[in-house]
Amino acid sequence: MEKEAHGSGRVLRITGCLLVAAFAQTTLKNLSAWLGYIDWLLLVTVYIGLLRLPRQALLTGAVAGFLQDNFSGAPLGVSGIAKVLVAYLANWVSAKVFAERLPVRIATVAGATILDLLTHFSFYRMLNYSISPLVGTYSPARAILFGMIINLIVAIPFFALLDWVFQIGARQRLRRAEAMRGMRRRR
Amino acid sequence: MAGGALITSVSFKGALKHNPTLLLVVLLIVHMGLVSLNRLPDQNGQYSTDPSRPRFIKVWLMAALAPFQTFTVSLVSAASTTWRRYFELLAVAEENKQLRERLNQLQEELTKVKEEAKLAEQLRALVNWQKELPYQVVVARVIARDANQWFNTVVINRGSLSGISRYHPVVTPEGVVGRVTEVAPNASRVLLITGERHGAGALIGQLAGSQARGVVKGKSEYLCEMSFLAGTIKIEPGELVLTSGQDMIYPPGLVIGRVKEVQIGSATTPYLLKVEPSAPLARLDQVSVLLVGQEQIRRAVEELEEIEKQEKPPARKKR
Numbered sequence: 208m209e210k211e212a213h214g215s216g217r218v219l220r221i222t223g224c225l226l227v228a229a230f231a232q233t234t235l236k237n238l239s240a241w242l243g244y245i246d247w248l249l250l251v252t253v254y255i256g257l258l259r260l261p262r263q264a265l266l267t268g269a270v271a272g273f274l275q276d277n278f279s280g281a282p283l284g285v286s287g288i289a290k291v292l293v294a295y296l297a298n299w300v301s302a303k304v305f306a307e308r309l310p311v312r313i314a315t316v317a318g319a320t321i322l323d324l325l326t327h328f329s330f331y332r333m334l335n336y337s338i339s340p341l342v343g344t345y346s347p348a349r350a351i352l353f354g355m356i357i358n359l360i361v362a363i364p365f366f367a368l369l370d371w372v373f374q375i376g377a378r379q380r381l382r383r384a385e386a387m388r389g390m391r392r393r394r
Numbered sequence: 395m396a397g398g399a400l401i402t403s404v405s406f407k408g409a410l411k412h413n414p415t416l417l418l419v420v421l422l423i424v425h426m427g428l429v430s431l432n433r434l435p436d437q438n439g440q441y442s443t444d445p446s447r448p449r450f451i452k453v454w455l456m457a458a459l460a461p462f463q464t465f466t467v468s469l470v471s472a473a474s475t476t477w478r479r480y481f482e483l484l485a486v487a488e489e490n491k492q493l494r495e496r497l498n499q500l501q502e503e504l505t506k507v508k509e510e511a512k513l514a515e516q517l518r519a520l521v522n523w524q525k526e527l528p529y530q531v532v533v534a535r536v537i538a539r540d541a542n543q544w545f546n547t548v549v550i551n552r553g554s555l556s557g558i559s560r561y562h563p564v565v566t567p568e569g570v571v572g573r574v575t576e577v578a579p580n581a582s583r584v585l586l587i588t589g590e591r592h593g594a595g596a597l598i599g600q601l602a603g604s605q606a607r608g609v610v611k612g613k614s615e616y617l618c619e620m621s622f623l624a625g626t627i628k629i630e631p632g633e634l635v636l637t638s639g640q641d642m643i644y645p646p647g648l649v650i651g652r653v654k655e656v657q658i659g660s661a662t663t664p665y666l667l668k669v670e671p672s673a674p675l676a677r678l679d680q681v682s683v684l685l686v687g688q689e690q691i692r693r694a695v696e697e698l699e700e701i702e703k704q705e706k707p708p709a710r711k712k713r
Contacts (some may be wrong), residue, residue, distance in 0.1 A: 234466050234538030243539050262416035277455045279540045280547035284428030291421045318498045337590035
Protein backbone atom coordinates (compact mmCIF):
# COMPACT_ATOMS: atom_id res chain seq x y z
CA MET A 208 0.00 0.00 0.00
CA GLU A 209 1.27 3.47 -0.89
CA LYS A 210 1.94 5.77 1.99
CA GLU A 211 2.59 9.48 1.56
CA ALA A 212 5.48 10.98 3.55
CA HIS A 213 4.31 13.09 6.51
CA GLY A 214 5.75 15.37 9.23
CA SER A 215 9.40 15.01 10.08
CA GLY A 216 9.83 12.34 7.42
CA ARG A 217 8.80 14.82 4.80
CA VAL A 218 11.07 17.54 6.20
CA LEU A 219 13.98 15.10 6.08
CA ARG A 220 13.18 14.21 2.49
CA ILE A 221 12.93 17.88 1.50
CA THR A 222 16.31 18.57 3.17
CA GLY A 223 17.86 15.58 1.38
CA CYS A 224 16.43 16.69 -1.98
CA LEU A 225 17.75 20.23 -1.48
CA LEU A 226 21.25 19.01 -0.63
CA VAL A 227 21.33 16.61 -3.59
CA ALA A 228 20.02 19.38 -5.87
CA ALA A 229 22.69 21.84 -4.69
CA PHE A 230 25.31 19.17 -5.16
CA ALA A 231 24.09 18.35 -8.69
CA GLN A 232 23.98 22.03 -9.58
CA THR A 233 27.66 22.53 -8.76
CA THR A 234 28.99 19.20 -10.03
CA LEU A 235 27.14 18.29 -13.24
CA LYS A 236 28.61 21.29 -15.07
CA ASN A 237 31.94 19.41 -14.98
CA LEU A 238 30.45 16.83 -17.37
CA SER A 239 29.03 19.32 -19.83
CA ALA A 240 28.52 23.08 -19.68
CA TRP A 241 24.89 22.61 -20.79
CA LEU A 242 24.06 20.39 -17.80
CA GLY A 243 25.05 23.27 -15.52
CA TYR A 244 22.08 25.30 -16.64
CA ILE A 245 19.48 22.97 -15.17
CA ASP A 246 18.24 24.69 -12.02
CA TRP A 247 17.72 21.64 -9.78
CA LEU A 248 17.03 23.81 -6.71
CA LEU A 249 14.28 25.62 -8.60
CA LEU A 250 12.72 22.31 -9.63
CA VAL A 251 12.71 21.03 -6.03
CA THR A 252 11.17 24.34 -4.87
CA VAL A 253 8.43 24.17 -7.52
CA TYR A 254 7.68 20.54 -6.65
CA ILE A 255 7.31 21.27 -2.92
CA GLY A 256 5.24 24.35 -3.79
CA LEU A 257 2.85 22.18 -5.80
CA LEU A 258 2.33 19.86 -2.81
CA ARG A 259 0.00 22.45 -1.24
CA LEU A 260 2.20 22.93 1.83
CA PRO A 261 2.56 26.76 1.93
CA ARG A 262 4.85 27.05 4.95
CA GLN A 263 7.19 24.22 3.91
CA ALA A 264 7.22 25.49 0.31
CA LEU A 265 8.26 29.01 1.32
CA LEU A 266 10.93 27.74 3.71
CA THR A 267 12.18 25.32 1.03
CA GLY A 268 12.46 28.28 -1.35
CA ALA A 269 14.38 30.30 1.23
CA VAL A 270 16.83 27.46 1.94
CA ALA A 271 17.22 26.65 -1.78
CA GLY A 272 18.10 30.27 -2.52
CA PHE A 273 20.51 30.44 0.39
CA LEU A 274 22.29 27.28 -0.82
CA GLN A 275 22.42 28.55 -4.41
CA ASP A 276 24.03 31.84 -3.41
CA ASN A 277 26.50 30.17 -1.08
CA PHE A 278 27.64 27.63 -3.67
CA SER A 279 28.20 30.38 -6.21
CA GLY A 280 30.16 33.56 -6.79
CA ALA A 281 26.85 35.42 -6.60
CA PRO A 282 25.81 38.01 -3.97
CA LEU A 283 23.89 36.64 -0.97
CA GLY A 284 20.13 37.00 -0.80
CA VAL A 285 19.10 37.43 -4.45
CA SER A 286 18.49 33.73 -5.13
CA GLY A 287 16.61 33.54 -1.81
CA ILE A 288 14.20 36.25 -2.95
CA ALA A 289 13.78 34.56 -6.35
CA LYS A 290 13.16 31.10 -4.90
CA VAL A 291 10.75 32.34 -2.20
CA LEU A 292 8.70 34.07 -4.94
CA VAL A 293 8.82 30.87 -7.01
CA ALA A 294 7.58 28.82 -4.02
CA TYR A 295 4.75 31.28 -3.46
CA LEU A 296 3.78 31.11 -7.14
CA ALA A 297 3.78 27.29 -7.16
CA ASN A 298 1.76 27.17 -3.95
CA TRP A 299 -0.71 29.69 -5.38
CA VAL A 300 -1.11 27.51 -8.50
CA SER A 301 -1.63 24.39 -6.38
CA ALA A 302 -4.40 26.15 -4.42
CA LYS A 303 -6.24 27.04 -7.62
CA VAL A 304 -5.98 23.92 -9.80
CA PHE A 305 -5.28 20.20 -9.50
CA ALA A 306 -1.49 20.47 -9.51
CA GLU A 307 -0.62 16.80 -10.11
CA ARG A 308 -1.63 17.06 -13.78
CA LEU A 309 1.33 17.14 -16.16
CA PRO A 310 0.26 20.25 -18.13
CA VAL A 311 -0.16 22.17 -14.85
CA ARG A 312 3.29 21.08 -13.68
CA ILE A 313 4.85 22.07 -17.01
CA ALA A 314 3.16 25.47 -17.03
CA THR A 315 4.21 26.08 -13.42
CA VAL A 316 7.85 25.17 -14.13
CA ALA A 317 7.84 27.50 -17.15
CA GLY A 318 6.36 30.36 -15.15
CA ALA A 319 8.63 29.69 -12.18
CA THR A 320 11.77 29.62 -14.35
CA ILE A 321 10.86 32.94 -15.98
CA LEU A 322 10.09 34.48 -12.58
CA ASP A 323 13.34 33.13 -11.09
CA LEU A 324 15.59 34.29 -13.95
CA LEU A 325 13.85 37.67 -14.23
CA THR A 326 14.23 38.26 -10.49
CA HIS A 327 17.93 37.34 -10.65
CA PHE A 328 18.52 39.45 -13.71
CA SER A 329 16.64 42.51 -12.36
CA PHE A 330 18.38 42.40 -8.97
CA TYR A 331 21.87 41.98 -10.45
CA ARG A 332 21.24 44.86 -12.83
CA MET A 333 19.74 46.99 -10.04
CA LEU A 334 22.68 46.27 -7.71
CA ASN A 335 25.11 46.97 -10.56
CA TYR A 336 26.76 43.52 -10.58
CA SER A 337 28.44 42.31 -13.75
CA ILE A 338 26.92 39.05 -14.99
CA SER A 339 27.80 36.60 -17.72
CA PRO A 340 25.16 35.34 -20.15
CA LEU A 341 24.53 31.65 -20.67
CA VAL A 342 26.45 29.36 -23.01
CA GLY A 343 25.80 30.34 -26.62
CA THR A 344 23.23 32.97 -25.67
CA TYR A 345 24.16 36.59 -25.52
CA SER A 346 21.02 38.39 -24.38
CA PRO A 347 18.98 38.09 -21.17
CA ALA A 348 15.83 37.24 -23.18
CA ARG A 349 17.55 34.34 -24.91
CA ALA A 350 19.09 33.25 -21.62
CA ILE A 351 15.66 33.15 -19.96
CA LEU A 352 14.12 31.25 -22.90
CA PHE A 353 16.97 28.74 -22.91
CA GLY A 354 16.77 28.25 -19.13
CA MET A 355 13.02 27.66 -19.38
CA ILE A 356 13.30 25.05 -22.13
CA ILE A 357 16.05 23.08 -20.40
CA ASN A 358 14.20 23.12 -17.05
CA LEU A 359 10.99 21.95 -18.75
CA ILE A 360 12.74 19.01 -20.40
CA VAL A 361 14.29 17.89 -17.12
CA ALA A 362 11.23 18.61 -14.95
CA ILE A 363 9.08 15.79 -16.36
CA PRO A 364 11.30 12.83 -15.36
CA PHE A 365 12.57 14.68 -12.26
CA PHE A 366 9.07 15.26 -10.88
CA ALA A 367 8.27 11.58 -11.48
CA LEU A 368 11.37 10.74 -9.42
CA LEU A 369 10.28 13.17 -6.67
CA ASP A 370 6.79 11.55 -6.70
CA TRP A 371 8.58 8.31 -5.90
CA VAL A 372 10.74 9.95 -3.20
CA PHE A 373 7.71 11.55 -1.52
CA GLN A 374 5.67 8.40 -2.17
CA ILE A 375 2.91 10.22 -3.97
CA GLY A 376 1.35 7.54 -6.11
CA ALA A 377 -1.82 7.11 -8.10
CA ARG A 378 -3.95 6.61 -4.97
CA GLN A 379 -2.89 9.94 -3.45
CA ARG A 380 -3.37 11.74 -6.75
CA LEU A 381 -6.88 10.35 -7.04
CA ARG A 382 -7.67 11.37 -3.47
CA ARG A 383 -6.37 14.87 -4.11
CA ALA A 384 -8.28 15.17 -7.38
CA GLU A 385 -11.49 14.20 -5.57
CA ALA A 386 -10.76 16.68 -2.79
CA MET A 387 -10.22 19.44 -5.35
CA ARG A 388 -13.49 18.57 -7.09
CA GLY A 389 -15.28 18.64 -3.72
CA MET A 390 -13.77 22.05 -2.93
CA ARG A 391 -14.93 23.45 -6.26
CA ARG A 392 -18.45 22.09 -5.71
CA ARG A 393 -18.58 23.75 -2.29
CA ARG A 394 -17.46 27.07 -3.83
CA MET B 395 3.95 44.14 29.83
CA ALA B 396 5.95 40.92 29.44
CA GLY B 397 2.72 38.94 29.20
CA GLY B 398 1.51 41.21 26.43
CA ALA B 399 4.77 40.80 24.51
CA LEU B 400 4.56 37.03 24.93
CA ILE B 401 0.98 36.96 23.62
CA THR B 402 2.00 39.15 20.67
CA SER B 403 4.98 36.86 19.92
CA VAL B 404 2.83 33.71 20.13
CA SER B 405 0.09 35.19 17.96
CA PHE B 406 2.72 36.37 15.40
CA LYS B 407 4.17 32.84 15.26
CA GLY B 408 0.66 31.47 14.78
CA ALA B 409 -0.02 34.00 12.04
CA LEU B 410 3.26 32.99 10.32
CA LYS B 411 2.18 29.36 10.49
CA HIS B 412 -1.23 29.92 8.95
CA ASN B 413 -0.73 32.93 6.71
CA PRO B 414 1.63 32.17 3.78
CA THR B 415 1.53 35.77 2.54
CA LEU B 416 2.81 37.04 5.89
CA LEU B 417 5.56 34.39 5.84
CA LEU B 418 6.43 35.45 2.27
CA VAL B 419 6.78 39.07 3.38
CA VAL B 420 8.96 38.08 6.37
CA LEU B 421 11.23 35.89 4.21
CA LEU B 422 11.54 38.62 1.58
CA ILE B 423 12.54 41.14 4.26
CA VAL B 424 15.15 38.68 5.64
CA HIS B 425 16.62 38.19 2.17
CA MET B 426 16.63 41.91 1.49
CA GLY B 427 18.72 42.16 4.65
CA LEU B 428 21.13 39.58 3.25
CA VAL B 429 21.34 41.51 -0.02
CA SER B 430 22.22 44.66 1.90
CA LEU B 431 25.02 42.74 3.71
CA ASN B 432 26.75 42.51 0.32
CA ARG B 433 26.80 46.29 0.09
CA LEU B 434 28.40 47.07 3.44
CA PRO B 435 31.16 49.66 3.14
CA ASP B 436 34.72 48.28 3.17
CA GLN B 437 37.75 49.47 5.20
CA ASN B 438 38.10 52.55 2.97
CA GLY B 439 34.45 53.46 3.44
CA GLN B 440 33.64 52.52 -0.19
CA TYR B 441 30.40 50.64 -0.93
CA SER B 442 31.34 47.26 -2.31
CA THR B 443 30.07 45.66 -5.53
CA ASP B 444 32.05 42.48 -4.84
CA PRO B 445 29.43 39.69 -4.82
CA SER B 446 31.63 37.34 -2.81
CA ARG B 447 30.97 39.36 0.39
CA PRO B 448 30.22 38.36 3.15
CA ARG B 449 32.68 35.50 2.77
CA PHE B 450 32.56 33.61 6.08
CA ILE B 451 29.41 31.53 5.35
CA LYS B 452 30.37 30.84 1.75
CA VAL B 453 33.88 29.79 2.69
CA TRP B 454 32.76 27.30 5.34
CA LEU B 455 30.05 25.79 3.16
CA MET B 456 32.59 25.42 0.35
CA ALA B 457 35.00 23.73 2.78
CA ALA B 458 32.29 21.31 3.93
CA LEU B 459 31.26 20.35 0.41
CA ALA B 460 34.75 20.07 -1.12
CA PRO B 461 35.50 16.44 -0.03
CA PHE B 462 32.17 15.21 -1.48
CA GLN B 463 32.77 17.10 -4.70
CA THR B 464 36.29 15.67 -5.04
CA PHE B 465 34.86 12.17 -4.55
CA THR B 466 32.09 12.77 -7.11
CA VAL B 467 34.48 14.17 -9.70
CA SER B 468 36.59 11.01 -9.42
CA LEU B 469 33.45 8.87 -9.63
CA VAL B 470 32.08 10.76 -12.63
CA SER B 471 35.46 10.59 -14.34
CA ALA B 472 35.56 6.80 -13.88
CA ALA B 473 31.97 6.46 -15.11
CA SER B 474 32.59 8.56 -18.21
CA THR B 475 35.69 6.49 -19.05
CA THR B 476 33.62 3.31 -18.76
CA TRP B 477 30.86 4.83 -20.88
CA ARG B 478 33.35 5.90 -23.57
CA ARG B 479 34.94 2.48 -23.63
CA TYR B 480 31.56 0.86 -24.03
CA PHE B 481 30.90 2.84 -27.19
CA GLU B 482 34.34 2.11 -28.58
CA LEU B 483 33.74 -1.57 -28.03
CA LEU B 484 30.42 -1.41 -29.85
CA ALA B 485 32.00 0.22 -32.90
CA VAL B 486 34.69 -2.43 -33.09
CA ALA B 487 32.16 -5.23 -32.73
CA GLU B 488 30.16 -3.99 -35.70
CA GLU B 489 33.18 -3.79 -37.98
CA ASN B 490 34.71 -7.12 -37.07
CA LYS B 491 32.05 -9.65 -36.24
CA GLN B 492 34.23 -12.71 -36.68
CA LEU B 493 37.08 -11.46 -34.53
CA ARG B 494 34.90 -9.68 -32.01
CA GLU B 495 36.10 -11.24 -28.80
CA ARG B 496 39.75 -11.05 -29.67
CA LEU B 497 39.48 -7.55 -31.02
CA ASN B 498 37.44 -6.30 -28.07
CA GLN B 499 40.12 -7.49 -25.72
CA LEU B 500 42.84 -5.80 -27.75
CA GLN B 501 40.83 -2.63 -28.12
CA GLU B 502 40.24 -2.42 -24.39
CA GLU B 503 43.91 -2.88 -23.67
CA LEU B 504 44.82 -0.36 -26.33
CA THR B 505 42.40 2.21 -24.92
CA LYS B 506 43.80 1.74 -21.45
CA VAL B 507 47.37 2.09 -22.67
CA LYS B 508 46.49 5.14 -24.78
CA GLU B 509 44.79 6.80 -21.84
CA GLU B 510 47.72 6.07 -19.59
CA ALA B 511 50.13 7.42 -22.21
CA LYS B 512 47.98 10.51 -22.69
CA LEU B 513 47.83 11.08 -18.96
CA ALA B 514 51.58 10.58 -18.66
CA GLU B 515 52.12 13.05 -21.50
CA GLN B 516 49.85 15.62 -19.85
CA LEU B 517 51.59 15.20 -16.51
CA ARG B 518 55.02 15.45 -18.16
CA ALA B 519 53.98 18.66 -19.92
CA LEU B 520 52.63 20.04 -16.64
CA VAL B 521 55.77 19.13 -14.71
CA ASN B 522 58.07 20.59 -17.41
CA TRP B 523 56.00 23.73 -17.55
CA GLN B 524 56.05 24.10 -13.76
CA LYS B 525 59.84 23.74 -13.74
CA GLU B 526 60.10 26.68 -16.10
CA LEU B 527 57.93 28.94 -13.93
CA PRO B 528 59.87 31.09 -11.48
CA TYR B 529 56.97 31.01 -8.99
CA GLN B 530 55.83 28.48 -6.43
CA VAL B 531 52.99 26.43 -7.89
CA VAL B 532 50.15 24.41 -6.34
CA VAL B 533 48.48 21.87 -8.64
CA ALA B 534 44.73 21.59 -8.04
CA ARG B 535 41.72 19.85 -9.52
CA VAL B 536 38.46 21.52 -10.53
CA ILE B 537 35.76 19.95 -8.37
CA ALA B 538 32.71 22.15 -8.95
CA ARG B 539 31.22 24.84 -11.12
CA ASP B 540 29.10 27.85 -10.20
CA ALA B 541 25.59 27.04 -8.91
CA ASN B 542 24.29 30.23 -10.47
CA GLN B 543 23.82 30.65 -14.20
CA TRP B 544 24.90 34.27 -14.24
CA PHE B 545 28.43 33.92 -12.82
CA ASN B 546 31.58 32.25 -14.22
CA THR B 547 33.40 30.63 -11.32
CA VAL B 548 34.81 27.18 -10.50
CA VAL B 549 35.86 25.54 -7.24
CA ILE B 550 39.26 23.84 -6.89
CA ASN B 551 40.28 21.30 -4.27
CA ARG B 552 43.13 23.30 -2.73
CA GLY B 553 42.84 26.14 -0.25
CA SER B 554 44.64 28.09 2.43
CA LEU B 555 46.24 24.91 3.82
CA SER B 556 48.18 24.70 0.54
CA GLY B 557 49.21 28.34 0.79
CA ILE B 558 46.57 29.75 -1.55
CA SER B 559 45.12 33.17 -0.82
CA ARG B 560 42.84 35.68 -2.59
CA TYR B 561 44.02 37.14 -5.91
CA HIS B 562 46.44 34.30 -6.63
CA PRO B 563 46.41 33.65 -10.39
CA VAL B 564 45.24 30.25 -11.69
CA VAL B 565 46.69 28.92 -14.93
CA THR B 566 47.06 25.85 -17.16
CA PRO B 567 49.93 25.14 -19.55
CA GLU B 568 47.70 26.54 -22.32
CA GLY B 569 47.00 29.86 -20.62
CA VAL B 570 45.42 31.91 -17.85
CA VAL B 571 42.28 30.48 -16.19
CA GLY B 572 41.41 33.23 -13.69
CA ARG B 573 42.08 34.40 -10.16
CA VAL B 574 41.16 33.16 -6.68
CA THR B 575 38.26 35.08 -5.08
CA GLU B 576 37.35 33.01 -2.00
CA VAL B 577 39.54 30.67 0.03
CA ALA B 578 38.53 27.88 2.42
CA PRO B 579 41.10 25.65 4.14
CA ASN B 580 40.58 22.83 1.62
CA ALA B 581 39.02 24.56 -1.40
CA SER B 582 39.00 27.86 -3.28
CA ARG B 583 36.69 29.63 -5.70
CA VAL B 584 38.24 30.87 -8.93
CA LEU B 585 36.74 33.64 -11.04
CA LEU B 586 37.31 32.69 -14.70
CA ILE B 587 38.81 35.20 -17.13
CA THR B 588 35.56 35.08 -19.13
CA GLY B 589 33.56 36.32 -16.10
CA GLU B 590 32.31 39.85 -16.59
CA ARG B 591 33.76 40.90 -13.24
CA HIS B 592 37.23 39.81 -14.33
CA GLY B 593 39.84 42.20 -15.64
CA ALA B 594 43.56 41.85 -16.34
CA GLY B 595 46.29 44.10 -17.70
CA ALA B 596 47.34 42.75 -21.10
CA LEU B 597 49.53 43.41 -24.10
CA ILE B 598 49.72 42.11 -27.63
CA GLY B 599 52.78 40.60 -29.25
CA GLN B 600 56.25 40.68 -27.71
CA LEU B 601 56.56 41.06 -23.96
CA ALA B 602 59.26 43.71 -23.90
CA GLY B 603 58.52 46.89 -25.79
CA SER B 604 54.96 46.19 -26.83
CA GLN B 605 53.00 49.35 -27.48
CA ALA B 606 49.72 47.49 -27.70
CA ARG B 607 48.70 47.53 -24.04
CA GLY B 608 45.16 47.43 -22.69
CA VAL B 609 42.75 45.66 -20.37
CA VAL B 610 41.21 42.23 -21.01
CA LYS B 611 37.72 41.79 -19.51
CA GLY B 612 35.37 38.79 -19.53
CA LYS B 613 32.64 39.03 -22.12
CA SER B 614 30.77 35.72 -22.28
CA GLU B 615 31.20 32.01 -21.61
CA TYR B 616 33.72 31.74 -24.47
CA LEU B 617 35.23 35.17 -25.11
CA CYS B 618 37.03 38.09 -23.54
CA GLU B 619 37.21 41.67 -24.72
CA MET B 620 40.35 43.80 -24.84
CA SER B 621 39.89 47.54 -24.63
CA PHE B 622 41.80 50.78 -23.95
CA LEU B 623 44.20 50.04 -26.84
CA ALA B 624 45.49 52.98 -28.82
CA GLY B 625 43.75 53.01 -32.18
CA THR B 626 46.91 53.86 -34.09
CA ILE B 627 48.68 50.49 -33.79
CA LYS B 628 48.20 47.75 -36.37
CA ILE B 629 46.69 44.58 -34.87
CA GLU B 630 45.82 41.40 -36.78
CA PRO B 631 43.54 38.50 -35.77
CA GLY B 632 45.53 35.54 -34.43
CA GLU B 633 48.06 37.64 -32.52
CA LEU B 634 48.99 36.46 -29.04
CA VAL B 635 47.60 38.29 -25.99
CA LEU B 636 49.79 38.15 -22.86
CA THR B 637 49.46 39.46 -19.32
CA SER B 638 51.35 42.71 -18.76
CA GLY B 639 51.68 42.52 -14.98
CA GLN B 640 50.29 46.04 -14.58
CA ASP B 641 47.30 44.76 -12.58
CA MET B 642 49.67 43.36 -9.89
CA ILE B 643 47.68 40.09 -9.91
CA TYR B 644 49.03 38.24 -12.95
CA PRO B 645 52.79 38.12 -13.49
CA PRO B 646 53.83 39.43 -16.92
CA GLY B 647 54.14 37.03 -19.85
CA LEU B 648 51.33 34.54 -19.16
CA VAL B 649 49.31 33.65 -22.26
CA ILE B 650 45.69 34.88 -22.11
CA GLY B 651 44.64 33.92 -25.63
CA ARG B 652 44.62 35.02 -29.24
CA VAL B 653 42.93 37.95 -30.97
CA LYS B 654 39.81 36.61 -32.67
CA GLU B 655 38.14 39.72 -34.01
CA VAL B 656 39.31 43.30 -34.40
CA GLN B 657 37.01 46.27 -34.19
CA ILE B 658 39.19 48.89 -35.83
CA GLY B 659 40.02 52.00 -33.87
CA SER B 660 41.34 55.36 -35.01
CA ALA B 661 43.60 58.09 -33.70
CA THR B 662 40.74 59.19 -31.42
CA THR B 663 38.82 55.91 -30.93
CA PRO B 664 40.52 53.00 -29.16
CA TYR B 665 40.50 49.44 -30.50
CA LEU B 666 38.03 46.86 -29.25
CA LEU B 667 39.28 43.28 -29.64
CA LYS B 668 37.54 39.94 -29.10
CA VAL B 669 40.05 37.60 -27.45
CA GLU B 670 39.64 33.82 -27.43
CA PRO B 671 41.12 32.38 -24.22
CA SER B 672 43.82 29.73 -24.73
CA ALA B 673 42.97 27.77 -21.57
CA PRO B 674 40.28 25.10 -22.11
CA LEU B 675 37.76 26.77 -19.78
CA ALA B 676 34.85 24.50 -20.76
CA ARG B 677 36.69 21.31 -19.84
CA LEU B 678 38.98 22.29 -17.00
CA ASP B 679 40.39 19.45 -14.94
CA GLN B 680 43.91 20.11 -13.60
CA VAL B 681 44.97 23.69 -12.97
CA SER B 682 47.93 25.35 -11.28
CA VAL B 683 47.72 28.16 -8.74
CA LEU B 684 50.71 30.52 -8.82
CA LEU B 685 51.66 31.54 -5.28
CA VAL B 686 52.94 34.88 -6.39
CA GLY B 687 52.94 38.09 -4.37
CA GLN B 688 52.58 41.68 -5.54
CA GLU B 689 56.25 42.33 -4.77
CA GLN B 690 57.38 39.55 -7.12
CA ILE B 691 55.12 40.90 -9.88
CA ARG B 692 56.42 44.43 -9.36
CA ARG B 693 60.01 43.16 -9.64
CA ALA B 694 59.18 41.26 -12.84
CA VAL B 695 57.55 44.36 -14.36
CA GLU B 696 60.56 46.49 -13.39
CA GLU B 697 62.94 43.94 -14.94
CA LEU B 698 60.92 44.10 -18.15
CA GLU B 699 61.08 47.89 -18.16
CA GLU B 700 64.86 47.64 -17.72
CA ILE B 701 65.10 45.30 -20.72
CA GLU B 702 62.92 47.68 -22.73
CA LYS B 703 65.25 50.57 -21.92
CA GLN B 704 68.38 48.59 -22.83
CA GLU B 705 67.21 46.81 -25.96
CA LYS B 706 64.66 49.21 -27.45
CA PRO B 707 63.04 46.54 -29.67
CA PRO B 708 61.58 47.61 -33.04
CA ALA B 709 58.29 49.49 -32.61
CA ARG B 710 55.07 47.97 -33.96
CA LYS B 711 53.97 49.10 -37.35
CA LYS B 712 51.66 52.13 -37.17
CA ARG B 713 48.67 52.49 -39.39
